[in-house]
Amino acid sequence: MRSIKLAVLLLFAAGLTTRGQTAPALPAGYVGSETCKICHEDIYTAFGKSSHNAVETGAKRGWEGRACESCHGPAQMHTESPSAATIRNPAKLAAAATDKICLTCHLNQPTHVGRLESSHAKDQIACTSCHKVHANGPNGLVLRKPAAINEQCASCHTNVWAQFQRPNHHKLPEGAMSCVDCHNPHGSIRPAMAQSFAANEPGCLNCHGDKRGPFTFEHGPVRFEGCVACHEPHGSANPRLLARQEVRIVCLECHASLPTVNATGTIGVVPPSFHDLRSPRFQNCTVCHQKIHGSYVDRNLLR
Amino acid sequence: MNRLIALILLVVPLMVPIHAQTPAPQAPAETTPAAETPSPVPSAESWLTGSVDVGYRWRTDVGGSLDTYRSIVNLGSGPKMLGADFTLTDPKHRAFDQIRVRANGWGDEPYQTFHLDAKKSKLYDFRADYRDMAYFNFLPSYADPLLSRGIVLNEQSFDMRRHLANFQIDLLPGNWFIPYFAYDRDSGSGTGATTFVTDTNEFPVPNTLRDQTSLYRGGVRFERSRFHATLEQGGTTFKDDQSVFQGSGTTNFGNVATSIFGQKTDLTNLLAAYGVRGTSIYSKALFTAEATSWLDLYGQFLYSQPDTNVHYQQTDTGNLLLQSQLLFYSSQQYLVSAAAKLPHTSGSLGVEIRPLRRVRIVQSWLTDRLHNAGSASSTQTLAGTGASQQIAALLTSSLVTNYSQEEIDVFYDATSKLTLHGGYRYVWGDANDAVLPPAGLMSSDQAKLRRNVGIGGVTFRPTQKLTVRTDAEVASSGGAYFRTSLYDYQKVHAQARYQALTSLSLAADFTLLDNNNPVPGVNYDYRSRQESLSLFWSPLGAKFGDFQASYTRSTLHSNIGYLIPQTLTPQTSLYRDNAHTATALFNVKLPTVQGIAPKLSAGGSLFISSGSRATSYYQPLATLWVPINKKLSLFADWKYYGYGEAFYLYEGFRTNLVTTGLRFTR
Numbered sequence A: 001m002r003s004i005k006l007a008v009l010l011l012f013a014a015g016l017t018t019r020g021q022t023a024p025a026l027p028a029g030y031v032g033s034e035t036c037k038i039c040h041e042d043i044y045t046a047f048g049k050s051s052h053n054a055v056e057t058g059a060k061r062g063w064e065g066r067a068c069e070s071c072h073g074p075a076q077m078h079t080e081s082p083s084a085a086t087i088r089n090p091a092k093l094a095a096a097a098t099d100k101i102c103l104t105c106h107l108n109q110p111t112h113v114g115r116l117e118s119s120h121a122k123d124q125i126a127c128t129s130c131h132k133v134h135a136n137g138p139n140g141l142v143l144r145k146p147a148a149i150n151e152q153c154a155s156c157h158t159n160v161w162a163q164f165q166r167p168n169h170h171k172l173p174e175g176a177m178s179c180v181d182c183h184n185p186h187g188s189i190r191p192a193m194a195q196s197f198a199a200n201e202p203g204c205l206n207c208h209g210d211k212r213g214p215f216t217f218e219h220g221p222v223r224f225e226g227c228v229a230c231h232e233p234h235g236s237a238n239p240r241l242l243a244r245q246e247v248r249i250v251c252l253e254c255h256a257s258l259p260t261v262n263a264t265g266t267i268g269v270v271p272p273s274f275h276d277l278r279s280p281r282f283q284n285c286t287v288c289h290q291k292i293h294g295s296y297v298d299r300n301l302l303r
Numbered sequence B: 001m002n003r004l005i006a007l008i009l010l011v012v013p014l015m016v017p018i019h020a021q022t023p024a025p026q027a028p029a030e031t032t033p034a035a036e037t038p039s040p041v042p043s044a045e046s047w048l049t050g051s052v053d054v055g056y057r058w059r060t061d062v063g064g065s066l067d068t069y070r071s072i073v074n075l076g077s078g079p080k081m082l083g084a085d086f087t088l089t090d091p092k093h094r095a096f097d098q099i100r101v102r103a104n105g106w107g108d109e110p111y112q113t114f115h116l117d118a119k120k121s122k123l124y125d126f127r128a129d130y131r132d133m134a135y136f137n138f139l140p141s142y143a144d145p146l147l148s149r150g151i152v153l154n155e156q157s158f159d160m161r162r163h164l165a166n167f168q169i170d171l172l173p174g175n176w177f178i179p180y181f182a183y184d185r186d187s188g189s190g191t192g193a194t195t196f197v198t199d200t201n202e203f204p205v206p207n208t209l210r211d212q213t214s215l216y217r218g219g220v221r222f223e224r225s226r227f228h229a230t231l232e233q234g235g236t237t238f239k240d241d242q243s244v245f246q247g248s249g250t251t252n253f254g255n256v257a258t259s260i261f262g263q264k265t266d267l268t269n270l271l272a273a274y275g276v277r278g279t280s281i282y283s284k285a286l287f288t289a290e291a292t293s294w295l296d297l298y299g300q301f302l303y304s305q306p307d308t309n310v311h312y313q314q315t316d317t318g319n320l321l322l323q324s325q326l327l328f329y330s331s332q333q334y335l336v337s338a339a340a341k342l343p344h345t346s347g348s349l350g351v352e353i354r355p356l357r358r359v360r361i362v363q364s365w366l367t368d369r370l371h372n373a374g375s376a377s378s379t380q381t382l383a384g385t386g387a388s389q390q391i392a393a394l395l396t397s398s399l400v401t402n403y404s405q406e407e408i409d410v411f412y413d414a415t416s417k418l419t420l421h422g423g424y425r426y427v428w429g430d431a432n433d434a435v436l437p438p439a440g441l442m443s444s445d446q447a448k449l450r451r452n453v454g455i456g457g458v459t460f461r462p463t464q465k466l467t468v469r470t471d472a473e474v475a476s477s478g479g480a481y482f483r484t485s486l487y488d489y490q491k492v493h494a495q496a497r498y499q500a501l502t503s504l505s506l507a508a509d510f511t512l513l514d515n516n517n518p519v520p521g522v523n524y525d526y527r528s529r530q531e532s533l534s535l536f537w538s539p540l541g542a543k544f545g546d547f548q549a550s551y552t553r554s555t556l557h558s559n560i561g562y563l564i565p566q567t568l569t570p571q572t573s574l575y576r577d578n579a580h581t582a583t584a585l586f587n588v589k590l591p592t593v594q595g596i597a598p599k600l601s602a603g604g605s606l607f608i609s610s611g612s613r614a615t616s617y618y619q620p621l622a623t624l625w626v627p628i629n630k631k632l633s634l635f636a637d638w639k640y641y642g643y644g645e646a647f648y649l650y651e652g653f654r655t656n657l658v659t660t661g662l663r664f665t666r
Helices: A002-021 A033-039 A041-049 A053-057 A067-072 A076-080 A095-106 A146-156 A158-163 A220-224 A247-252 B002-021 B066-072
Strands: B048-059 B078-089 B098-106 B111-120 B124-137 B157-171 B177-197 B202-223 B227-240 B243-246 B266-292 B295-322 B327-341 B344-356 B359-383 B389-415 B418-439 B442-463 B466-479 B488-501 B504-517 B524-537 B545-563 B570-589 B599-611 B615-629 B632-645 B653-665
Touching (some): A033 A041, A041 A053, A041 A067, A067 A095, A146 A158, A146 B504, A158 B504, A158 B545, A158 B570, A220 B389, A220 B418, B066 B632, B078 B653, B177 B243, B177 B266, B202 B266, B227 B295, B295 B359, B327 B389, B389 B442, B545 B599
Antiparallel strands (some): B048 B078, B048 B653, B078 B098, B098 B111, B111 B124, B124 B157, B157 B177, B177 B202, B202 B227, B243 B266, B266 B295, B295 B327, B295 B344, B344 B359, B389 B418, B418 B442, B466 B488, B488 B504, B524 B545, B545 B570, B599 B615, B632 B653
């Protein structure tokens, strides 16, 4: 009789354990997140508040109750012999191996559609370089605040951040914009991992909609090479973020007044006119050619 | 009896997990187990957390050019809501799980922002973003043909604000089928100065600017375990109502002071207005897939077709000259109807193949093709001392570009600490720009793009404390669109990060671009180079504070030949920029006095350059934080802006800003 009672109690206890996990029996080698919590409670608690906790609680991804081991691998050996050597740490793997773990779930999201064009992926920047996988809140898994985003990008792209200290710059240091307003860190079809507007138009148009057109009379470089043909978008000592100190220099480097159309195989080499550049009147081309981004009504971009 | 009890005890616990795995049909909302839904914040925590910073800013008088100060900094005096950051959490998960709100710079500030995230697990994810940006630009060195006469004016200046609003809602997040909808709005309005251009003179006149773009889009994302697809359809509406005017009763003599054929030209009345209306539709299809354990696929197809219709009306009076006919006239009416359409197709396909454990092969193909077609019909009616004259014209325009690139990259993990990367990219395209009928030298232009690029890179991580990355491109071109385009170039980028001590980390960044176009008539020689070093030091576990600093040295050297327009003699355009940029910030925890532990931050940035536009720009700052209690802090902030130019002395400025305020924390 006592043995029957004992068997019943054991079965009841087993049932309660199963109920708590709401998951099927663990595969061989796995111990479940609750076991991880015993030693790593702080991480477990933080993780519980992050959006990654959906892996722990949802059945969709097949890791219910085993979120820790979805990235760190089976942890049974680690529980038997706790040391860094007995558990996989994605942050310490080669970037491709780390990314492979993340992409196991995240490849099925639009975020990564430009991954092959991404210089981050090509340069072996692992997902964990930017994303704190266990963290939560606006500065956690995915940075949300512009200042935090900029700080993170600047920690590697020091050169670029230095350009924002120039007097004319987009307002990133002021916290009004962030790097991801213009760049997609996961990759994009556009050069420099730039964001796009309305499917495939330049991301600059997200804010500079008045430059969008289409214009009846386009200025070729705007369409062929984009805004960076004339502007330094991060920052410049020159007005209007221009790549040269004065407007006429910007213009003359392409409109070089060569006598023959297409002598160099490039566009725009012929003189638009024979202006006397010694006169101040002709030293600022945009005084007259004011619709330099394209004109709706005038072939010479005068109005 | 005992057997019965044992059976019940056996069956009940076994049933519980089965029940737990079965969806609970018609379960009342209040009985939905909270444990099933991840709670961002435990219910024991406050439903509202966050802080708000309010204060008052004083700006001293701006020494030097106020216009330049407004063009570059533009911060003013007055009461400000400097920042707010709140999180609202509903422990009962009724309408939302969590709402996050942040706002910055409200109170007549140049950059006012507001952002809201609201989400409810498995139901919706909503984001709203609003920005109000001031755009003031009045730099005479940009466009002042009258400077030699002592008139400081920028004839292309702006004083306007841009308003950007974005709203997006994703439904059923976390599901495999996620519909989403979004609305974006970008608008600008304000005033400025521009020129009214005639054949022989340009007249500075005021203008008003008003444009608005609205973007509507919606789509669905299919997120299955091994593939994803997104289908999106959107469209925009656009309007631009710019006008240029000069009231009657004033005479504008323009930029030309000299007489032409014994007469001076002038403008006595002007009204010119653009009525631009545009629409567009666009489509987007994206997919990613893990075809097998060794093969991933990526692809996207993007298509947009914006178009515009324009009605331009201009009436002006004065003493003006039609140069082509040497005809003086006293009034003009100029009407233009124009239209343009720009179909634009882009696409990419790519695969990542992992044939061996240590080898990855990435191949991608990308194309981008646009074709703009425009037409303009104009009627110009001139009236003078004689009979009136009407000139009609019809112009068509075309702009085409077809760009493609193909790239293959091979990555080899030589060891777990060393990855080698090699690749090859071929870029090709053509561009055509034409306006018909031709006029003067302007008719059509075309160019071809052909570029071969070799790619290499190394990633080396010998220890967890040190990472070194380098990548390089070497390119050779057989054609380029513009004289300043990339042609034969070498590009190098290297980064290193080193955790020297637990409290000290160092980072270095190096970039080099060397671009040459040796084609006769171009002779372009361009080299830019930047080197940076940054450090972060937090001694004693940041017990007393921390320090971060960076220094960047950059040089840019550009030579390109051109012919001086009036003499057609060869000239070289030289551009030089040698710059030093430094940033630093100390955060110091000051001694505690009567339980109050103040903190001081000090630092700032400096930029000094020599060369074609020698400039200095200093922004030192200091901030003192005094926490009064857990919910209230006092702060005081000082910042100095000093700007100077070697060649345009009249554009320098300097000023101090002092802000004091309170931070309320909950």
